[in-house]
Every structure is written in C-alpha cells, then in structure tokens.
Amino acid sequence: MRLLQDLHIFLSTARLGNLTLVAKQLNLTPAATSAAIKRLEQQLGAELFVRSTRSLRLTQAGELFLSHCQPGVEQIELGMQLVQQGREQLCGELRLAMPSDLGRNLLLDWLDQFNQLHPGLSLRLSVTDRMTDLYKEPLDAAIRYGQPADSGMVALVLSGSNHRVLCAAPSYLERYGAPAAPADLSQHHCLRFALKDSTHSNWTFYRQQQTETVVIQGGSVADDGDVVRRWLVSGRGIGFKSLLDVSEDILAGRLVPMCTDWQGEAAPLHLLVPGRSQLTPVIQALRQFLSERLQQQLQLVLELIAASGTVDR
Structure with a gap:
C-alpha cells in the first residue's frame, strides 16, 4: 500500500x-x-x-x-x-508488574495494542517501582531494569542495549546552560530517584577507556520514576534517566540529552518470570511484541541524538 x-x-x-x-x-x-x-x-x-x-x-x-x-x-x-492472525487468539488473565515511568508513558499504550490483538486476554497491571516478589504476589511476570538478584528467576531480555542519559528541559538549559562534561554536574541542580532506603547518587559515565563517577549531593529526590521525569520536563533540574523512560520526551523536544559523547550506565530491561514452567505462550508472545517495539523506539531516539550532536554549555 x-x-x-x-x-x-x-x-x-x-x-x-x-x-x-x-x-x-x-x-x-x-x-x-x-x-x-x-x-x-x-x-x-x-x-x-x-x-x-x-x-x-x-x-x-x-x-x-x-x-x-x-x-x-x-x-x-x-x-x-x-x-x-486469524482467530487463533491467546486467552486468560495476564498479571503483570512494571515500573511507574516506563509503564505509564510507553508500555501502557503498547499493552493496549497487545490486548486488542488478543481480545481473549484480560490484563491485571501493577504499576510501581517497588520490587515485587513474584514468588509471593499474584503475578505472572514483571518488567524490570537490571539483572535479577535471584539467580533462580528467569530473565528474558527485552532491551539489552538501553542505558541512562543525562537530560534536562530546554527551559532549564536556557537559565543555567548545559554541563560540558559529567564533572560539571556539581554546579547544577540534579534530580534523583530513590528505592527504599537507597538513593541513586553515584552517576557513572564511560568514554573509550575512561570511567567517571560523579557523586550527586543535594537536590530533589523522589521514590517514583515518573515524578522525577515530570520534574525534568517542568525545568526543575538535570536527571540521569533510562533512555527508554525519556525517549518520547526527547523525540518531542520536551527534554534535551547532554554530554552524549559519554555513555551512561547500562540499564537493560528484562521480562522476569519465577521459573521456566511460567514461560507460557502468552509470556512468549508478550516478549516478542514488546522487544520489537522497544528496539524500534531505541533506534529512533538514538538516531535523533546522533543527528543532533552533543549539547554544549
């Protein structure tokens, strides 16, 4: 056509x-x-x-x-x-946990499309940054960043090349400028994410053979990733977010990536299930469906960043 x-x-x-x-x-x-x-x-x-x-x-x-x-x-x-696809549809209830930011702003629309493709399915979603226990809670799978701490958990890769990126709103950059290098972050208001009693304060960057870790102090902290993203878009400071979390904001111009000559920390995304017996046709279909869309999303935003170049102060 x-x-x-x-x-x-x-x-x-x-x-x-x-x-x-x-x-x-x-x-x-x-x-x-x-x-x-x-x-x-x-x-x-x-x-x-x-x-x-x-x-x-x-x-x-x-x-x-x-x-x-x-x-x-x-x-x-x-x-x-x-x-x-014809009439061969998956059916049953899919109970899925996912991070707040990624879930609300990217995955939710895709899951609606997946549900339309398989109308025999019903979705029960838990949208939270809390680390859910798949052994104790009534869940079939969870979408989470990083490697699972439990070696018995089955981790299916959804996006292995995802990483963190420094970003801020154009309104913030107009007022304060952009850091030319990670070391300049001490001169800026930085926004951080906290999980339980741990705050993500060590921001690590890589360039060729160099590794630089900046310890972020002060600034605003939230235990909800979507809150940090909303602060960023409103121009309150600089964040170090998963590229997938802010991909739509970067594509729309609401956020600007910075120091792109440095590689941010890896943030691989996985679909977790308690064991191989839970690798049902529904889970396999969901993995394929989301993997394709995540890869397309990453490729799109990486091409835009490469075409735009690094933001200078």
Whole structure:
C-alpha cells in the first residue's frame, strides 16, 4: 500500500524534521521520502511542511493532518495484524508488574495494542517501582531494569542495549546552560530517584577507556520514576534517566540529552518470570511484541541524538 507508506513517511518526518534522517531510518532514498510528502500535499491540496535548508516544520494544515493521521495509521495496522492472525487468539488473565515511568508513558499504550490483538486476554497491571516478589504476589511476570538478584528467576531480555542519559528541559538549559562534561554536574541542580532506603547518587559515565563517577549531593529526590521525569520536563533540574523512560520526551523536544559523547550506565530491561514452567505462550508472545517495539523506539531516539550532536554549555 503506497498510501500507507507515504503516511508513515509523513509521520516520521513530522517527528524528526529531517528528510535525510527519515530516509535512513526507513531504508529509502531522500528523493523517495521527498516524493512521498509531495504526493500527500497534492492529494490534500495543502502544504504540510515549511521547508528550510536544514529542517522542516509542520504548517497549520500539517498539524491538523498529523492529529488525525497518527491514530488512523495505528488502527489500519492493527486491523491488518488481526486479519493476518486469524482467530487463533491467546486467552486468560495476564498479571503483570512494571515500573511507574516506563509503564505509564510507553508500555501502557503498547499493552493496549497487545490486548486488542488478543481480545481473549484480560490484563491485571501493577504499576510501581517497588520490587515485587513474584514468588509471593499474584503475578505472572514483571518488567524490570537490571539483572535479577535471584539467580533462580528467569530473565528474558527485552532491551539489552538501553542505558541512562543525562537530560534536562530546554527551559532549564536556557537559565543555567548545559554541563560540558559529567564533572560539571556539581554546579547544577540534579534530580534523583530513590528505592527504599537507597538513593541513586553515584552517576557513572564511560568514554573509550575512561570511567567517571560523579557523586550527586543535594537536590530533589523522589521514590517514583515518573515524578522525577515530570520534574525534568517542568525545568526543575538535570536527571540521569533510562533512555527508554525519556525517549518520547526527547523525540518531542520536551527534554534535551547532554554530554552524549559519554555513555551512561547500562540499564537493560528484562521480562522476569519465577521459573521456566511460567514461560507460557502468552509470556512468549508478550516478549516478542514488546522487544520489537522497544528496539524500534531505541533506534529512533538514538538516531535523533546522533543527528543532533552533543549539547554544549
């Protein structure tokens, strides 16, 4: 379906504002992406983008079209998947725990799509940063960052390449500037996450053969990852967040990554189950479904960061 491909190109262009980057992401030529936008504009009888030598931005007509295009494309693709899958649906109750920030702002929409693909399933979600006990609590699986402390737990990799990234809102950077290197964080207001009695205060960065750990003192602390993210977006300070947690904010321009010539701490994401007997068809299907979307999300935000370069103070 050429129209569906053209709509995908439009959505990617609206998000990235760069036809060359869109072409690379979709494995097309810049000429093909440009032609797709022109076809849509001809069909609509309106310009969708204001073009400059370096970037594109949506026109008023483009903003209106975008608001209707995104949900329309999602529904078309969902319908295609349902037809292709036929009537062989998974069923039963899926009891799943997941982190507050990632769960609310990224996974929830995907889980709704997964549920639509398998309407025989019912979801029971526990959205919390508390480390749930899969042996004692009525849960089938948990989505968690890092390696499980219990070696008997089965950890299925959802995103092994995820890592932490320094980020702040444009409003914060306008007032205080950006750190040129991790060592400059002592001059900034930093926002931290706490789990039980442990506060994540040692922020570690890697560059080639270098390793630098900065001990963060003072600043605001919350035991809910989504609270830290909301503080960041409101311009209250700098955070060291999982890239997946803030991917949508970075793509939308609400947060800006900094010191990107340094690699933040690894933050692999796993789907945990108590044992191999719990690796049911539902869990296997969920793992495949989420892995694909997480990989696409990471690739999209990493390409944007690479194209944008490091923010200088």
